[in-house]
Amino acid sequence: MEPITTEPQQAITDISLKEAFDIYQKQSDSLHKLWTYFQVVSLAVLGYTVGGDKTHWLTSTYVLIFLSYLIFAVANQWVINFSQKELEQFGDAVELATKNTGPVGEKLVVRATPPLLVRLFHSISIVLVLAAIYVTWHNSCAASLECPQPEKTTQQQKTR
Numbered sequence: 001m002e003p004i005t006t007e008p009q010q011a012i013t014d015i016s017l018k019e020a021f022d023i024y025q026k027q028s029d030s031l032h033k034l035w036t037y038f039q040v041v042s043l044a045v046l047g048y049t050v051g052g053d054k055t056h057w058l059t060s061t062y063v064l065i066f067l068s069y070l071i072f073a074v075a076n077q078w079v080i081n082f083s084q085k086e087l088e089q090f091g092d093a094v095e096l097a098t099k100n101t102g103p104v105g106e107k108l109v110v111r112a113t114p115p116l117l118v119r120l121f122h123s124i125s126i127v128l129v130l131a132a133i134y135v136t137w138h139n140s141c142a143a144s145l146e147c148p149q150p151e152k153t154t155q156q157q158k159t160r
Contacts, residue, residue, distance in 0.1 A: 017105050020097040024090040024110055031083045038076045038122070042129050045069050050136050062137040066130060073126040080122060084115040 049065055091112045098105045 015093065015097060017094070017097040017101050017108070020090070020094045021108070021110070024087070024094050027083065027087045027090050031080065031087055034076065034080050034083060038073070038080070038125075041069075041072060041076075042125065046129055046132055049133050054136065054140055057140070059137065059141050062133060062141070066133050066137075069129060069133070070126070073122075073129070077119060077122045077126070081115050081119050084112065084118045088112040088115065 045065065049062070091110045094108070094110045098108050101108075
């Protein structure tokens with residue numbers, strides 16, 4: 001007769017190491033897609049706002065872009081932070097699953113970046129983009145709070 005113990009024979013019986021790692025990998029891939037989306041939108045906003053001639057833009061245009069990007073970035077940060085917390089949990093599941101494997105599986109180590117560091121980096125990125133929008137507005141419009149209007153063309157002057 002086997003002795004009765006309070007510890008289970010296997011810590012994880014419902015998921016294998018491969019399944020745990022697959023879940024972790026899928027979450028990691030999804031998180032990378034969210035970061036890519038954030039980077040593409042950030043670069044597009046920067047390129048659109050900072051690049052080219054903006055002498056015809058009103059201050060309200062800059063404010064609209066600034067606020068729209070801020071709302072997008074905060075929402076994106078919330079989703080990324082939530083996903084990063086899930087990734088940490090899935091990493092813990094992989095670690096737990098490795099305890100029931102052989103020597104090769106035991107050497108598998110997955111580490112997710114702590115959500116706080118992810119939020120910090122994301123926040124710095126947001127601040128840099130918003131600062132670039134502000135500096136562009138300041139260099140173009142700050143003196144009068146309204147950006148200079150384009151000069152009237154000869155055709156516009158004739159119609160008046």
